[in-house]
Amino acid sequence: MANETPPSSELLRGTLDSLILKTLAWGPRHGYGVARWLEDVSDDALRIEEGSLYPALYRLEKRGLVESSWGVSELGRRAKHYELTSDGRRHLQRETEQWNRFARVVTQVLATEPAA
């Protein structure tokens, strides 16, 4: 439905996708694992709404960037595990490069002092 999302949230969504792909680069995880890893790595600075991870995971799966399969969780419950596909791996690489370029440019712009 939501086809006309404002640019700011598009950026955020894309970023969230990259973060998730990065998380999965270390190996398959279930959704909670993804949330916990992001929390630990960022010292919880991102404060991501955990629920929003799942639609993102489903979207990634639809685009063929991740695959899912059912396994068992730490508590012995059935849990769905996600895993990067080779497409996903390439996508992550591209996104990382793009982001680094973008961050570099933004940092450079922000660091420039106004000429006296």
Added chain:
Amino acid sequence: MKEPAVKKSNRSPLWRRAVASEVDEELETHLELRTKEYEAQGMSPEDARRKALERFGDLDRHAAECRREAGVRNRRWRWSAWLDEVTQDLRFTLRQLRRRPTVAALVVGMLAVGIGLTGTVVGMMHQALWEPLPFAEPDRLVTIWEEQITRGKGINVVGPANFVAFQDAAKTIDRMAGFITVSANLAGDEGPPLRSSFRWVTEGYFEILGVPPSAGRTFTVEDAHRQDRGALIISHRLWTTRYGGRDDIVGQLVVVDGREREVVGVMPPEASLDMGPSRAPYGDAADLWAPLPVGDDWATARGRWLMVVARLAPGATPEEAHTEIAGIMERQVEAIPDFNTGWIAHAMPLAINLREPLRLPLGALAGAVLVVLLIICINASSLLLSRNLGRRQELSLRRALGAGRGRIARQLLAEGVLVTLLAAALGWLFASRLRPLAASVLPDNLAASAARPPGWLLPATLGLTLVVVLVCAWLPSLPALGRQTNLAHTRALGGSHGQHRLRAGLVFAQTALALVLLVGSALMLQTVHRLLAVDPGFDTDGIVSFAVGLPRGAEPARYRTFFADLVAEVAAVPGTEAVGAIDHMPMAGAGPATSFRALDRPAPEVGDWPVADIRTLEGDAFGALGIELMAGRTFDTSDATDQEVGSVVISRILADEHWPDGDAVGQEMLVNWGNSEGPRRILGVVGDVHLVAPGIQPRGTIYYPQRQESRQVMNVVVRTRRDLESLAPELRAAAANVDPTLPIFDLVTVRSLLRGTLADQQFLSRVISAFAVLAFLLSVLGIYGVTSLSVTESRQEVGVRMALGAQPLEVIGLFVRRVAKWTAGALVVGLAAAVLAARAAQGLFYEVEATDPAVLGGVAVLVAASALVAAVIPARRAARVDPSRTLRSE
């Protein structure tokens, strides 16, 4: 490390359910793990769970989004995603409805009542007017009638001579049968003697209708001429009630009017159908049939007493049959001028004949119910409209958050569907409760139609509901779908100007509709009032009557003395003040009439003889009925025997018309009636009596003494202060004293007969008045509500005006003028519609025109005054506004 794959999610065969439950399961696992972790940090399980949920965000929204993503992953899953969304919409709607149950309950309740009422009446109309008659190829059935053009009294039964001529000559008719419905005493070992409706039928009657017997056979040609025992066919009703549905009924011997008859067949229920417009006091639905031989003397017989039903030849139309029958009748006029001059004949479809009398009352009922349904729709609309206005914030927010217009429309449609289904279910339930109730309160002629609903009524009701809801629940929500996605709009209070006009328009459309009902109700009430005010020429209170019939073919001497003995016996019952007998009760349907001439002037041309009603009396019938004696005397014992010159008493109209000088008493007349053809001398003149109904003007009437011209069935009339219940056993005992084998029947009060003639009008006046009062109150409340709202919304405007020096009266005037303008419009439209509707129903009214100025003016004044009051009350609140307060609050 890779966990072993248990199942690929997109290979689930029960894909839809699987997608939904897998999403739930996955999210639940997440929440569980998070909760455990918080618990490990030392939180209580409740706090941990709450914190986990908080951290997760909107569970429903995320779950829904996952399901949608999972759904569109595969094109085949689209439908499931849509279904998911619909389920979600419905669940959301249910939550909404639960949150504001009053509006939802009101809308569902109102629609249910409207749908229930409409369903009931449409079911009745189907049953009474549209369903094919329960005969084989009913379109090929016609009835044949004669009509005396000079008399203008409509259709008449057929003379046997003309029947024979029609039967011999008509090419457009395959087969024709005559019949006459009377009543007869049924005796036997099965129970006490029973007065039953008894129909004589000529050969081919059942074959023409195409109704086969459910047991035994129909009549053969020989049956009509059997000398020993007569043949008899009985109705399904009689077979089950009197004979307990016995298998050996065929061949059984029973006694009908003293003659032994053999039951040869049993007819299914539809064969008992009332076959003509005349309503005999004992009802026309037949229980017994016997063969009526067409005698050689029919071709030359005088008198008209046959009802005729015929089956058209293949390919012939009722119009062709009518033309042919009318042509044969013209030849009959030439053949028997003294009998047929001034008469014509008709053939008309049986369905029209049976159904015409129901068309107007049912049509009026349906019209009233339709107006009520419209009013209900308007009310549901404005309720939903105001609720949707209240939801504008929510809807705008949802649009701002990216919900497409289609999604919101579907959300509102989901509401519509839910409301529809609820209302239809309730409406159906209501209708099924209403049906037995309707059957019990409806006048007899309509009651049967309420008994059995047609099979298509349920789908039709659903369809009707859907249309109603789409129109009245969904359309008002369309403004909410406008382009106002701007968040700023969500803060705007009430409705825009356009929505305001829509609401006001609805309220005044409702007022116009209420006017139609009010006018209809006023006209019906006037009709009933005027009918009740008619002096029928006899007393309607304190008179009880019952009927007794003698067997056909009894001794002439017995005829003469039986009713005199009966009257004397009843007069001995304590508490009876005057007792007599009359052959046809007033207010109990049309009775016999015939032509006559005064002997003191030249005979009129053949066919130009005047016509008078004929009634036959015994005992003190005039006294018991309270019919006033105006000149001369009534019958006494000196009129008992067969005299050379018979005696009659005539009514005032007849006396005034023929003897305007007041010298009627002692004059002589010739009357085409009964066995004696000699002259009759007028003994006295009595007051005019409305014999058929209060709304039908009295005609000249000639009264005969029963002892000179015997009748087979007489109604004993008893003037008494005692009530019917306490008197009944003593009346039965008195009748049994005279002859224990004769059952008494039609035991009624005269008041109930009078009520019976007014049943249609009284019923309609009650129903329409109830509807009208309801509609009127709703529209007054609506005007109050709309004015109230506009007062609330214009507080600032009013504050400014008052700060600028406007007086309270001017402020009130501001609102009242607006209402006055709308009301004036509603009055014009409503009164015009009311007059049109009333014109169509004119046949139901008595001595009141559709355009009756008092009715129209009274209703207009009532509505205008109430509208003004409903506007002034909230407007006064506006006038009390403190300008400084309202201005500051902005």
